[in-house]
Amino acid sequence: MEVELIEIRDFLATTHPFDVLPAEEWDQLAKDVEIRYARKGTELITPGQPAEFLYIVRTGAVETRDPEGEILARLSEGEVCGVRALIRGEALNRSLTIEDSLLYQIPAKRFDTLRKSYKQIDFFFAPMVGGRLSEAKGAVVGEQELNLLSIRLEEMLTREAVTIGPEATVQGAAKRMKESRVSCVLVTEGTALVGIFTDRDLRNRVVAEGVAFDTPLREVMTADPIRLDATSYAFDAMLTMSRHNIRHLPVVRGKDIAGCITTTNLIRTQTKSPVYLVGDIHKRSDAEGLKEVLSHIPELVHQMAESGATAHNIGHIVSTLTDAATVRLIQIAEERLGPPPIPYVWAAAGSQGRHEQTAQSDQDNCLILHDSYVDAQHGEYFARLAKIVCDGLDTCGYVYCPGEMMAMTGQWRQPLKTWKKYFSKWIEEPEPKALMLSSIFFDLRFIHGEEALFDELQDLVLEKCLKNRIFLAYMAGNALTHQPPVGFFRNLVLIRGGDHNRTLDMKHTGVVPIIDLARVYALSVGVKAVNTHERLMLAMDRKAISQDGAMDLRDALEFISLTRLRHQARKIRLGEKADNYLEPEALSSFERSHLKDAFGVVKTMQASMGNTYQAGRF
Amino acid sequence: MSTEKPAEEPVADSLREDDWEAIEETRLRTGVVDKAFDKYVHTMEPLWRHVFGIDLRRWWLGMRSPHGPLKDYYRKDYATLDLPWNRVEFLAIDLEATGLDPDHDEILSIGYVPVIKGRVKLAEAGYHLVRPRRPVPEETAVIHGILDGHLENAPSLREVLPHVLKAMTGRVPIAHHARLERFFLSRACRQLYGNPLDVPFVDTMVLERKAFSRSNREIKQGDLRLGRIRERYGLPRYRAHDALVDAIGTAELMLAQASAMEGGKKAVRMGDLLS
Missing domain, CATH: 3.10.580.10 (CBS-domain)
Structure with a gap:
C-alpha cells in the first residue's frame, strides 16, 4: 500500500525551508505530520513546559510573546513556530493562536533528525537558536556555503x-x-x-x-x-x-x-590583497594615481564578500585604504606647501571615522588646529592644505560632502578651543536639528598629525556626555528617527512610489538605526571607540546594554551590512551604480527571512532605548 | 424555505456522487425526504435496526460473524457516548465507487486517516485502490480520475477490507455524507462475511446542518458541500474526489466543527457528534 499524502506533501514542498529538501523527504515528512486544529486563543507553547512539536501554520495565525508580554513574532501561513523551544528543550516564550488555525505539527525528534541530515535546514534555523539572530554566525558563515549551493x-x-x-x-x-x-x-x-x-x-x-x-x-x-x-x-x-x-x-x-x-x-579566493593596495597607494604621487589604485575597491569588496569576509572586516579594510589615501594626500600637500607652521590633526568623521566604509562614499573630515593658531598668520596654509586634500579625495571618488562637513569648509577647520566650544554647545544646549547634523562628529577618528590634540578633545567630549543625560536623551530621540522597515506582522515595509518604488533602503532604515543606537550606548558610558561593532561590545562590558542585546545588534548589523554589500556588488556587476535600494525579490527566501529577524532585533532595541530615555518626551 | 421544490434527481445508473450528495443535502436542508432517497433508506436499513440498541446489535453481529476480520472488529468495544470527544479515537473514511448504488456499484478506492486525541495522524493514513469486477463506467471515472489501467494490479475488495476493518477497530468512523460510506462498507461486509457493518458514523454534513439550525441560518444550495464548509472554517482548499484527500479533509473539518462546538460553554462529548 503506497500512501501518498498529496496535499500535505505539496504544501511542504512549497514552504520554506522544507522546499529545499529532496522530493522523497517531502513524502516521508508528510507522514510524520500530525494535523491539529486550534481555536483562536489556544496556547501552543507554554513557558517552562517541554517543547514537543515544531508547528507549521497551515491556515490562521500565531503570535509569540515573551514573558513580559511583548510581541516577538506573528506568524501566518507557511511560517514555523517553536524552533527555539525545541532546541532549548523548554519554552521561554508563549505562543498563542490569534485566529482559528490549522497547524501541522512535527515531533521534536523528527525535527532533530531533519536538522542533522540536511545542512540547509540547519542553516535556516540556526539564527533562531538560542533566541538570537545568531549564536551563530551560522547565518553569516553559512552564507558562504549557501553560495556553494547556488553555483553549479x-x-x-x-x-x-x-x-x-x-x-x-x-x-x-x-x-x-x-x-x-x-x-x-x-x-x-x-x-x-x-x-x-x-x-x-x-x-x-x-x-x-x-x-x-x-x-x-x-x-x-x-x-x-x-x-x-x-x-x-x-x-x-x-x-x-x-x-x-x-x-x-x-x-x-x-x-x-x-x-x-x-x-x-x-x-580559491582571488582576493586582491589589500596589503598590496596600501603599498601601492604610498607609491603614488598625485590624486589621479591614487584614483587608479582605489578603483579596485568595488572588486575588492566583492571578492572579500564572496570569500566569506565579514562586513566588519570589509569595512575595516576599505576604511584603511581611504585612510592611506588621505594620509598620502596630506603628505603631498605638505610637500607642496612646506611643513605645517603649527601642530594640527586631520580627523575623519562619518563612516570612514567609524571604520565602516564599504564603498567610496562622501567624504566627512575636519581639521583640529593647535590653540596657537592665528588666522592671519596660519589661515592660508591650512586652507590650502585642506583644499588640496579634499579636492584630491574628490578626484579619487570620495565626493564632496553635500553638507560641507569637510576640512575645506572654514567652520570645520578650527583651533582646538573652538572645537571644544562646538561640542560643549551641542552637548549642553542640545537642539534636535543641529544634533542630527553634528552626530557624525561624534564618530571622529584621528588620521594624521598631532594625536595629543585629538585626545584632549575626545576626553572632553566623553566627559561632558557622561554627565549630560538630557543630551543623551536627545541623541536617543535622534536614534529613533530611522525605523527598520519591518511591519507588525514581520513583513518587510517597502518604499512606495518615487525612484525607489518597492525597495528597502538598506542604509537609512538598515545600518543607520544600529549605528545610532550604538552611538548612544557608547556615549552613555564613556566608550572611546567609534566603530559600531566595538562600541556595542564595549558598551556591553560596561553594562550600558545587555549581553543578549549587544550580541543581537552586532549580528543584525553584520547581516544587514553584508546583504547591502552583496546588493552593491551585484549592481556593480550589472554595470549599474551601487546604491542602497534593495529589491526584496532579489533576495533568496533564506536571506529575506534572516533580514526580517535582523530588523526585528533593531526594532526591539529601539523600543527599549525609547523606554530608557523616554525619547518621546523630547 | 420549504417552498423550494424538492429536488427530483433521477435514480438512474448514471447517478454521480455529486448528485447523491446533492440529494442528501437537499434532504438535510429542506427536511423533505424525496422518493429517490427513500428507496435507499429502506433497502439499506432494515426494521430491526430501529428496535434493538446498537450495543446489543453489535454484540449479536459479532457472535454471528464467522472468524475473521469482521468478528475481530466487533469484538473490540468502542467509546461510550459520554466521553469527551478528544479522548475518543476516530477514523475518517472516504471512498470512491463506480456509482452510487451500493447494491450494484463497486468500491474503487478507500482512503482513511485516524484522529487520536484531537490530532490527525497522517502516519497511520491508509489508501487502497480496489479492483472492481466490472470496468469503471466512464461517467464516474471523470469524477475520481480512477481508470481501469490504474486498477489492473490493484487488490480485490476481499484483500482490502480486512485492512480497513482493522483500522476501524475501536474507532468511531467519520465521513462527510456518511451514508454512502456506511452503506458501501456494510454491503461489502455482508458480501464477504455474511453480516452487515453496524456502526454509527459521525457525519460532518449532518454536524454542519445542525450548526446552521442552531444559529438559525438559512442553508443555501451547495452550503453543505465538503469544500464549501471547509472554506467557511478557513481550512485550506484541497483537490476533491481523491479518497485519502477527502478523508483528511473530513478529519480536519470534524476537528474544526468540534472545536467550534466547544466554543459554547459545555464540554463536547462523543454523543454530541453522533447524529
Whole structure:
C-alpha cells in the first residue's frame, strides 16, 4: 500500500525551508505530520513546559510573546513556530493562536533528525537558536556555503580536462601533468571516463611501491572514479570530496567528460590583497594615481564578500585604504606647501571615522588646529592644505560632502578651543536639528598629525556626555528617527512610489538605526571607540546594554551590512551604480527571512532605548 | 424555505456522487425526504435496526460473524457516548465507487486517516485502490480520475477490507455524507462475511446542518458541500474526489466543527457528534 499524502506533501514542498529538501523527504515528512486544529486563543507553547512539536501554520495565525508580554513574532501561513523551544528543550516564550488555525505539527525528534541530515535546514534555523539572530554566525558563515549551493559545477570549470589513454605509461602521465601544470589526469577510452590518476597516486602507488615508470596507467589508476554531473552544485562537490576524502572530482555531462574540479577550485579566493593596495597607494604621487589604485575597491569588496569576509572586516579594510589615501594626500600637500607652521590633526568623521566604509562614499573630515593658531598668520596654509586634500579625495571618488562637513569648509577647520566650544554647545544646549547634523562628529577618528590634540578633545567630549543625560536623551530621540522597515506582522515595509518604488533602503532604515543606537550606548558610558561593532561590545562590558542585546545588534548589523554589500556588488556587476535600494525579490527566501529577524532585533532595541530615555518626551 | 421544490434527481445508473450528495443535502436542508432517497433508506436499513440498541446489535453481529476480520472488529468495544470527544479515537473514511448504488456499484478506492486525541495522524493514513469486477463506467471515472489501467494490479475488495476493518477497530468512523460510506462498507461486509457493518458514523454534513439550525441560518444550495464548509472554517482548499484527500479533509473539518462546538460553554462529548 503506497500512501501518498498529496496535499500535505505539496504544501511542504512549497514552504520554506522544507522546499529545499529532496522530493522523497517531502513524502516521508508528510507522514510524520500530525494535523491539529486550534481555536483562536489556544496556547501552543507554554513557558517552562517541554517543547514537543515544531508547528507549521497551515491556515490562521500565531503570535509569540515573551514573558513580559511583548510581541516577538506573528506568524501566518507557511511560517514555523517553536524552533527555539525545541532546541532549548523548554519554552521561554508563549505562543498563542490569534485566529482559528490549522497547524501541522512535527515531533521534536523528527525535527532533530531533519536538522542533522540536511545542512540547509540547519542553516535556516540556526539564527533562531538560542533566541538570537545568531549564536551563530551560522547565518553569516553559512552564507558562504549557501553560495556553494547556488553555483553549479559547470560554472566553475575553467579549462578543458587533461586526459590520457589507459595504455599510456606512468611516466607519460607524469609528463603530461607537468606540461599542463595540473595535479591529475583523467584516463579515457574514447570519450568515456575510465579512471583518474593524481599526484597522490603517483606518490603512493608508484614511487612508494617502487613500480616501474613504464607501467601502463591502467594498473595504477583509480578505476571508475567517483564523478558528478556538471549540473550538480558546488556544495555537492564539497560534500562528495570530503565524504570520500578525495581532492579531485571528474565532472561529466551525461557520458562525456566536462572537466575536473579540485579542492583548490573550491576554496580559491582571488582576493586582491589589500596589503598590496596600501603599498601601492604610498607609491603614488598625485590624486589621479591614487584614483587608479582605489578603483579596485568595488572588486575588492566583492571578492572579500564572496570569500566569506565579514562586513566588519570589509569595512575595516576599505576604511584603511581611504585612510592611506588621505594620509598620502596630506603628505603631498605638505610637500607642496612646506611643513605645517603649527601642530594640527586631520580627523575623519562619518563612516570612514567609524571604520565602516564599504564603498567610496562622501567624504566627512575636519581639521583640529593647535590653540596657537592665528588666522592671519596660519589661515592660508591650512586652507590650502585642506583644499588640496579634499579636492584630491574628490578626484579619487570620495565626493564632496553635500553638507560641507569637510576640512575645506572654514567652520570645520578650527583651533582646538573652538572645537571644544562646538561640542560643549551641542552637548549642553542640545537642539534636535543641529544634533542630527553634528552626530557624525561624534564618530571622529584621528588620521594624521598631532594625536595629543585629538585626545584632549575626545576626553572632553566623553566627559561632558557622561554627565549630560538630557543630551543623551536627545541623541536617543535622534536614534529613533530611522525605523527598520519591518511591519507588525514581520513583513518587510517597502518604499512606495518615487525612484525607489518597492525597495528597502538598506542604509537609512538598515545600518543607520544600529549605528545610532550604538552611538548612544557608547556615549552613555564613556566608550572611546567609534566603530559600531566595538562600541556595542564595549558598551556591553560596561553594562550600558545587555549581553543578549549587544550580541543581537552586532549580528543584525553584520547581516544587514553584508546583504547591502552583496546588493552593491551585484549592481556593480550589472554595470549599474551601487546604491542602497534593495529589491526584496532579489533576495533568496533564506536571506529575506534572516533580514526580517535582523530588523526585528533593531526594532526591539529601539523600543527599549525609547523606554530608557523616554525619547518621546523630547 | 420549504417552498423550494424538492429536488427530483433521477435514480438512474448514471447517478454521480455529486448528485447523491446533492440529494442528501437537499434532504438535510429542506427536511423533505424525496422518493429517490427513500428507496435507499429502506433497502439499506432494515426494521430491526430501529428496535434493538446498537450495543446489543453489535454484540449479536459479532457472535454471528464467522472468524475473521469482521468478528475481530466487533469484538473490540468502542467509546461510550459520554466521553469527551478528544479522548475518543476516530477514523475518517472516504471512498470512491463506480456509482452510487451500493447494491450494484463497486468500491474503487478507500482512503482513511485516524484522529487520536484531537490530532490527525497522517502516519497511520491508509489508501487502497480496489479492483472492481466490472470496468469503471466512464461517467464516474471523470469524477475520481480512477481508470481501469490504474486498477489492473490493484487488490480485490476481499484483500482490502480486512485492512480497513482493522483500522476501524475501536474507532468511531467519520465521513462527510456518511451514508454512502456506511452503506458501501456494510454491503461489502455482508458480501464477504455474511453480516452487515453496524456502526454509527459521525457525519460532518449532518454536524454542519445542525450548526446552521442552531444559529438559525438559512442553508443555501451547495452550503453543505465538503469544500464549501471547509472554506467557511478557513481550512485550506484541497483537490476533491481523491479518497485519502477527502478523508483528511473530513478529519480536519470534524476537528474544526468540534472545536467550534466547544466554543459554547459545555464540554463536547462523543454523543454530541453522533447524529
